[in-house]
Amino acid sequence: MRKDTITKVNENFIDKRFLSDTVGQPISEYFGKLVFGSTAIKKYVMRDAYESLMEAFESGERINPKTAEMIALGMKNWAIDNGATHYTHWFQPLTGKTAEKHDSFFRLDKSSNAIESFNGSILIQQEPDGSSFPSGGLRSTHTARSYTVWDPSSFAFILESSHGKTLCIPAIFVSYNGESLDLKTPLLKSIHLVNNAALGVLKYFSNEATKVYPTLGWEQEYFLIDETLYNARPDIMMSGRSLFGNPPAKEQQLEDHYFGTIPERVVDFMHDFEDDCLMMGIPITTRHNEVAPMQFECAPYFESVNIAADHNSLLMNIIDKIAKRHKLRALLHEKPYAGVNGSGKHNNWSLATNTGENLFNPGHTPENNLQFLTFLVNFLKSVNDHSGLLRASIANAGNEHRLGANEAPPAIISVYIGEFLDEILGHFKNNTLDQFKKKSDELVLNVPKVANINKDNTDRNRTSPMPFTGNRFEFRAVGSSVNVSHPMTVLNTIVANQLKVFKSEVDMLKSKGIATMEAVKTVLRSTLIASEQIIFNGNGYSDDWVAEAAKRGLANIRSTGEALLEYTKQKAIDVFVKNGIFTEKEVISRYNVYVEEYIKQIEIEYKVMVEIVNTQIIPSVIEYQNSLISNIQGLASVGLSSQSTGTKNHLQTISEHLNGLMSSTKTMIQTFNEIKATHDEAKISIDFYYKLKPLFEEVRSHADMLESLVDDKSWPLPKYRELMFLY
Numbered sequence: 001m002r003k004d005t006i007t008k009v010n011e012n013f014i015d016k017r018f019l020s021d022t023v024g025q026p027i028s029e030y031f032g033k034l035v036f037g038s039t040a041i042k043k044y045v046m047r048d049a050y051e052s053l054m055e056a057f058e059s060g061e062r063i064n065p066k067t068a069e070m071i072a073l074g075m076k077n078w079a080i081d082n083g084a085t086h087y088t089h090w091f092q093p094l095t096g097k098t099a100e101k102h103d104s105f106f107r108l109d110k111s112s113n114a115i116e117s118f119n120g121s122i123l124i125q126q127e128p129d130g131s132s133f134p135s136g137g138l139r140s141t142h143t144a145r146s147y148t149v150w151d152p153s154s155f156a157f158i159l160e161s162s163h164g165k166t167l168c169i170p171a172i173f174v175s176y177n178g179e180s181l182d183l184k185t186p187l188l189k190s191i192h193l194v195n196n197a198a199l200g201v202l203k204y205f206s207n208e209a210t211k212v213y214p215t216l217g218w219e220q221e222y223f224l225i226d227e228t229l230y231n232a233r234p235d236i237m238m239s240g241r242s243l244f245g246n247p248p249a250k251e252q253q254l255e256d257h258y259f260g261t262i263p264e265r266v267v268d269f270m271h272d273f274e275d276d277c278l279m280m281g282i283p284i285t286t287r288h289n290e291v292a293p294m295q296f297e298c299a300p301y302f303e304s305v306n307i308a309a310d311h312n313s314l315l316m317n318i319i320d321k322i323a324k325r326h327k328l329r330a331l332l333h334e335k336p337y338a339g340v341n342g343s344g345k346h347n348n349w350s351l352a353t354n355t356g357e358n359l360f361n362p363g364h365t366p367e368n369n370l371q372f373l374t375f376l377v378n379f380l381k382s383v384n385d386h387s388g389l390l391r392a393s394i395a396n397a398g399n400e401h402r403l404g405a406n407e408a409p410p411a412i413i414s415v416y417i418g419e420f421l422d423e424i425l426g427h428f429k430n431n432t433l434d435q436f437k438k439k440s441d442e443l444v445l446n447v448p449k450v451a452n453i454n455k456d457n458t459d460r461n462r463t464s465p466m467p468f469t470g471n472r473f474e475f476r477a478v479g480s481s482v483n484v485s486h487p488m489t490v491l492n493t494i495v496a497n498q499l500k501v502f503k504s505e506v507d508m509l510k511s512k513g514i515a516t517m518e519a520v521k522t523v524l525r526s527t528l529i530a531s532e533q534i535i536f537n538g539n540g541y542s543d544d545w546v547a548e549a550a551k552r553g554l555a556n557i558r559s560t561g562e563a564l565l566e567y568t569k570q571k572a573i574d575v576f577v578k579n580g581i582f583t584e585k586e587v588i589s590r591y592n593v594y595v596e597e598y599i600k601q602i603e604i605e606y607k608v609m610v611e612i613v614n615t616q617i618i619p620s621v622i623e624y625q626n627s628l629i630s631n632i633q634g635l636a637s638v639g640l641s642s643q644s645t646g647t648k649n650h651l652q653t654i655s656e657h658l659n660g661l662m663s664s665t666k667t668m669i670q671t672f673n674e675i676k677a678t679h680d681e682a683k684i685s686i687d688f689y690y691k692l693k694p695l696f697e698e699v700r701s702h703a704d705m706l707e708s709l710v711d712d713k714s715w716p717l718p719k720y721r722e723l724m725f726l727y
Helices: 002-015 038-044 047-059 065-081 120-124 184-205 227-231 234-239 264-279 305-325 370-385 387-393 397-402 418-429 485-511 516-529 543-552 560-568 570-577 584-637 641-676 681-709 720-725
Strands: 086-090 106-108 114-116 146-150 157-161 164-175 212-226 284-289 295-300 328-331 345-353 473-475
Touching: 038 047, 038 065, 047 065, 065 120, 065 164, 120 146, 164 184, 184 212, 184 305, 184 345, 184 370, 184 485, 184 516, 212 227, 212 305, 212 485, 227 234, 227 328, 234 584, 264 284, 264 295, 264 305, 295 305, 305 328, 305 485, 345 485, 370 387, 370 418, 370 485, 370 516, 387 485, 387 560, 387 570, 397 560, 397 584, 418 516, 485 516, 485 570, 560 570, 560 584, 560 681, 570 584, 584 641, 584 681, 641 681
Parallel strands: 086 164
Antiparallel strands: 106 114, 146 164, 157 164, 212 295, 212 328, 212 345, 284 295, 345 473
16 A cells, blocks of 8 residues: 555655746746736726725725725726636635635626626625634524625735636624624724724824834745545544654755755745745745655735735635646644744734834944834833733644743743843833943855855844844734634734823823823933833743743743633733723633634644544554564474564564554543543643644554554554655
8 A cells, every 4th residue: 555655655756746837937027916906907997086995995995885886897807807707805814824715706686687796885895604614602502593795905816726717805704793703804994993093102203104014924834745645544633633643764864954045846836836926915035844744834024914924814815726737735824843943833923113214223332312212112012911812812622732942932931132132121121221332243254256245133042932033013822724824913012002191191191291201211211111021032941941931920821722712801801891802702702602613723733643543553553463473483493582682572562552552442432531531621622732633642552653563564544754755
């Protein structure tokens, strides 16, 4: 079986190549070709409607019905001119995936003549079945009505398949009573919140900006695996990760894969999927090998967080689609293989103004840039006050395996700012900035013909979940499979909330006659002192940091179940409710959805593990045992019993691990049933981590040892060396 599998891999590699029809064309000629963006809108929509839509895009003004009719007509004509036959509201339910219900432009008029029809009311609002999506208790089956509503701040686009094209209209998803059933609605609210809060603070500095918006540049990591090998691994197929498997003799220990030459088959895939991304307006610019074998990364230009979130969700769909076209499978799971790097989605977040200013850009003299220090310190305070909520926002079954190892940050939330900024903040706190002396930023290389270069103000700390990287914060703890909308909603909300608190405290001092800048500095110092414990510039992997974090009062929340409980705490509920992002009911619904999703994911892993053990590993091992017994008996029949000692010892070792596998599997089944019998999801989620998952590892340890003992051709599962190196 495994020999046939490997042969099919080689056939896939040799015979199945796809080259994009855009090869040789400059990207500028086809970028955004399938997007109803400003150029297409200007061409297909009357000027008044165009200006109204651009105003809505920039300022959030609502679209009136008359304008919607004109936009719908232009959008329909553009879509049909580009080959679209159907349309859909494209939205992001609480599954974290994307959803779409397609309808045709085709209609029959009163005379039964075939026409293409699409109007403003359809553009603005459609009605999917709300009970068929997770709602965390917000809706029930007998109250199913819900609405998708057009989001004009994100451009419509066309999705292509091999036999057709569909116009996709970005939308929010709400219940009959207006409750949020999606990830985009709260994200849009948090963007508006950040704008108002940041503008209020910028007034202290006579800043001319009239709009502030969060920006995001995500980095998407993923693994590729040959389709044939994927189909031969039910654990990867069902759960997204390998539940069994020994590390190969060579994996990433030689450190030769990162930034190495990209395999030709993978380059072909990358060209194909990047072209699809570019035509749909995703400004993807970077691709490279990641650290682990068959792990890769791509990244785009920075965009406003709403657009970036849409584009990342779309990109994950495109990666999956194009990988299948190339007889590959893309693994977005945070930890598909044990012992090597997991995959993250680093979220590079900042605040920008409509005047082109990055509020987290320290400039050449950050020690004199009070505006920068104000936003920096308030960011630190927001993370310090709501670190548990940030941890909850990136909690899932996959990240539980990833956090704390192989270049993934630990579960302890902290912020890295580097020695340079740390020194500046120390002087600011002690009112001694006049004593600060900036060291030379020139890096003298002493290499002939090579120019000296300037160093950045901060190094890069890969062990930090939230490092400052020069002009932005990189939320490195976000997992590769996560929809970025939710963690970005949390980050936007807590930062905006802290900016509002800061402004109220400054205004209180001003009301007592204190000058504005003096009031700003006074509140800023107290804010810094109250949040210093969140700053950590050292090695986040060290045991010393775990002990130090505990002394500082920083939480080390390892399990997903415990992390998700942060949503149920009054502090978290208050920050969302008082800022208008969620109602209390909506906050609790998120907890219910996420804890249920975690439980189901672990259940899937459990069921697949039991199935593989009972139907593949045990039968294969017994068959191999029988071959060894036959060998021993055969030697005895010809008077060579003394020569079978080694075989007997080998058989005994195999038998011991087989018995251990059977016994630990039985214990795992009993433990699973006992945990599930409680019917308490909060307890189940935590018990799964502390009681069930250790048994996963015990079962795996016996199975993986058997893999190293059983004849290679008898082992039923493709091994790590094949999964990682056959392509």
